[in-house]
Amino acid sequence: MFVHLTREEQDILGGSRGVGFQKCMELLVSLGDLYGADGLIPISRAHVSGVSYKTIRDGGLHWLREMARAGAVVSVPTTLNPCGRDPTHWEEMGVTAPFNDKQADILKVYAKMGLEMVCTCTPFLIGRGPDFGEHVASAESANCIFLNSALGARTNREGAPSALAAAVIGKTANYGMHLDENRKAQVIVDVEMPKKAYDIDYPLIGAVIGERTEGKVTYVRGLRPMDDDLKNMGGAMAAWGSASLFHVEGVTPEAEEQDLKGLEKITVTSADMADKRRRMTDAALNDVDLIAFGCPHLSAEEIIDMAGFLEGRERIRPQVDMWFSTSKVVAHSLRKETQILEQFGRVLVDTCQVVTPVENKHKITALNSAKAAFYMPKEGFGGQKIYFGSTEELLSHVSRPK
Ligand code: F3S
Numbered sequence: 001m002f003v004h005l006t007r008e009e010q011d012i013l014g015g016s017r018g019v020g021f022q023k024c025m026e027l028l029v030s031l032g033d034l035y036g037a038d039g040l041i042p043i044s045r046a047h048v049s050g051v052s053y054k055t056i057r058d059g060g061l062h063w064l065r066e067m068a069r070a071g072a073v074v075s076v077p078t079t080l081n082p083c084g085r086d087p088t089h090w091e092e093m094g095v096t097a098p099f100n101d102k103q104a105d106i107l108k109v110y111a112k113m114g115l116e117m118v119c120t121c122t123p124f125l126i127g128r129g130p131d132f133g134e135h136v137a138s139a140e141s142a143n144c145i146f147l148n149s150a151l152g153a154r155t156n157r158e159g160a161p162s163a164l165a166a167a168v169i170g171k172t173a174n175y176g177m178h179l180d181e182n183r184k185a186q187v188i189v190d191v192e193m194p195k196k197a198y199d200i201d202y203p204l205i206g207a208v209i210g211e212r213t214e215g216k217v218t219y220v221r222g223l224r225p226m227d228d229d230l231k232n233m234g235g236a237m238a239a240w241g242s243a244s245l246f247h248v249e250g251v252t253p254e255a256e257e258q259d260l261k262g263l264e265k266i267t268v269t270s271a272d273m274a275d276k277r278r279r280m281t282d283a284a285l286n287d288v289d290l291i292a293f294g295c296p297h298l299s300a301e302e303i304i305d306m307a308g309f310l311e312g313r314e315r316i317r318p319q320v321d322m323w324f325s326t327s328k329v330v331a332h333s334l335r336k337e338t339q340i341l342e343q344f345g346r347v348l349v350d351t352c353q354v355v356t357p358v359e360n361k362h363k364i365t366a367l368n369s370a371k372a373a374f375y376m377p378k379e380g381f382g383g384q385k386i387y388f389g390s391t392e393e394l395l396s397h398v399s400r401p402k
Pocket of ligand 1: 297
């Protein structure tokens with residue numbers, strides 16, 4: 001064992017707080033040894049993935065039950081990633097009753113372990129996000145990259161078991177993104193934005209950067225993103241590459257302190273973005289049976305914008321389902337806007353198009369999310385054919401002015 005443990009940590013490893021804590025400590029120590037951590041550091045909060053029955057199946061549920069039975073309970077505020085269905089609209093989504101029952105069982109176990117029962121990949125949109133420099137343990141790559149990049153908090157890209165172990169112990173191994181030296185820019189990316197801007201420019205930029213930079217820390221120039229752009233670009237970058245952190249010149253909190261001397265440079269042009277969009281699309285818009293928004297989960301601003309666009313329009317193409325995925329906290333805070341969206345589709349909470357068994361009902365999906373376009377064509381994540389388009393284009397496909 002290389003990780004230095006305090007007396008109390010050694011006692012937990014020896015079983016002083018029961019088997020649940022012991023197993024979690026063993027996991028953190030193993031990770032720390034693997035990555036050369038000098039010790040454990042306290043975290044203020046955690047975010048756990050491995051929530052949908054679609055992704056963890058019976059094996060995952062069994063492991064969670066074992067952990068709960070062994071007395072594992074979280075020591076810090078801990079949120080959950082989306083699960084496999086909306087709690088009230090699951091039948092409409094094509095979710096079966098046995099799946100719904102298993103999903104309920106998973107959530108019950110997490111509740112028993114003390115996790116907060118809000119399932120979202122954007123916990124930073126509900127209440128206060130972590131502060132600059134705060135150490136947290138987050139699974140879910142989209143959340144992880146936003147916390148590191150946009151907020152300057154510090155988290156590794158945890159797996160589901162390691163995020164839960166950190167939540168239980170209230171600590172994580174001190175390596176990777178927790179250390180200053182791993183947060184330095186490694187590649188400069190100059191972006192040449194298209195003359196006409198669309199909301200999907202940012203996810204496309206994220207996808208291109210992710211593909212080309214293979215998890216390196218990037219320093220991106222030429223952008224003036226809003227928070228939602230950072231959310232959507234980061235989600236795409238983390239999916240198409242394995243990035244945990246990017247800096248945007250003049251925007252993100254650690255950008256100013258970067259030393260750019262001698263770094264490799266690459267350029268992303270509008271032609272690269274158009275090419276990426278073509279490569280993500282293998283279906284025609286007229287053929288889609290589902291339009292899915294909200295990967296990562298929609299913010300209040302995104303919902304307000306979409307409701308503003310749809311207000312005063314009428315629904316056409318009723319055969320095309322439309323999903324707006326968000327957290328229940330955001331949805332419940334926007335009654336008027338969600339009512340407008342509900343005239344055209346379904347506002348779904350606690351779930352998303354990727355972690356629900358979308359294939360039960362749908363074969364061809366239109367998306368404005370480059371992260372969802374990475375996962376949804378894969379077998380096991382829906383095997384969907386994809387049309388990738390801007391929000392306005394997709395909303396216009398199922399609505400027209402009255
Ligand atoms: Fe969130 Fe589901 Fe996308 S968890 S980031 S909406 S794949």
